[in-house]
Structure formats: C-alpha cells, structure tokens
Amino acid sequence: KNQVEQSPQSLIILEGKNCTLQCNYTVSPFSNLRWYKQDTGRGPVSLTIMTFSENTKSNGRYTATLDADTKQSSLHITASQLSDSASYICVVSASRGSYIPTFGRGTSLIVHP
C-alpha cells in the first residue's frame, strides 16, 4: 500500500531560526515528490517538485532534498519568518497505475516572534 509519513506532526520555532521537516514514503514505482504549503483555511500551494533524478530543489528560503534510494525527503526552511506558519504537506506520485497522488498528513509549523 502506498503511504507517506511526515514528521514531526507539529513544530514550534522562533522567528529567524532554521528547521527541517521530514517525509518518508513507500510509493512505488516512484514518479515525483512535491512539497506544498497550506495556510489555515486556504488551499495548498506548491513549493517544489522533484523527480527521480533530482536530489535537491530550492524555492527561495525553502530547500527540498530527495533520496530516492531510502525513499526519504526533507524540506529545510532557512531564516524562518512569521508568514512561514502553515501546514507543510508532502505528496508523492507513482509512475504507473493511478494518477492519484498519495498525501501525507502534513507538519504544522508555528513560527513565534
């Protein structure tokens, strides 16, 4: 069964600090992995997308890494800002079979001043 597990479930950090969110998956055969940011009461917004051959992708202060061998990904946020407070969702798609991606439950990040 395809699964995506995210950790930690929630995280509280001080403004200006860095943090790293984790994503482990069992989706196979792997096609791509995406990280989304979801503000409270809003739809998810794509941050990065990586295929099998890409092991790092940056989007401003967000850097995602992918290890397709261990089936792990991380999202690193540098110099956090109050606006980074949101849920971060890891989504993995398979390259065969269903077009429906597998969603993680998300990590809730709170950035305090």
Next chain:
Amino acid sequence: DTGVSQNPRHKITKRGQNVTFRCDPISEHNRLYWYRQTLGQGPEFLTYFQNEAQLEKSRLLSDRFSAERPKGSFSTLEIQRTEQGDSAMYLCASSFSRAGKDTQYFGPGTRLTVL
C-alpha cells in the same frame, strides 16, 4: 491566487439538504481532482476527471456524492442528503498532464458546515 476558483467559499446547511459546489480550473488544464480535508489531516482523494471523463472514484465517495465535468471545463460536486460527517473543506485541484511532473494547482476550497 493559483488560478483555480471555487464557489461558494463557505456553505452552511441543515442535515438532509442537498448542496452543490463549483470548481473552475485553469483553462488549459485537462485534469481535475476533488479532495476532502478535515482539520489536522491531509487532503483525501474523492474523484478525478481527465477532460470530461470521470476516471477514478474513491471508496470514500458514497452514493450521495456525485461529480460532473461537462465539456471538460468547470466541475460540480453535489452532496445529497447531507450528514454532519460531511462537514469538511472540499478542495478542487487541476493539472496539465506532463511526463514525470504533474503539479496540481489547488483552489481555495469550499468549507461545508452541516448543522
């Protein structure tokens, strides 16, 4: 703003009533998805269209739920005889099929409250 719009943004209804939500995807996107999301959870897949064809439906989609995408453009999701357990955020997403990368763009969602 991702370019995907949903209406209404909020809907409050009484148990047993029918409700209909609308999603307008990005115009050139051929795939359209409906998801349901409850507090603290990731989105749960409901159904998926490629153009006007409904290709997959989740087991979560009971007989009270129906979705359409006439002419492969906008889509509607109808819930008949609503129950309190239907209260959730209903998200629509669209994408353009492209080998290896098929990023879904989500709308703002419709929050349903069933009293």
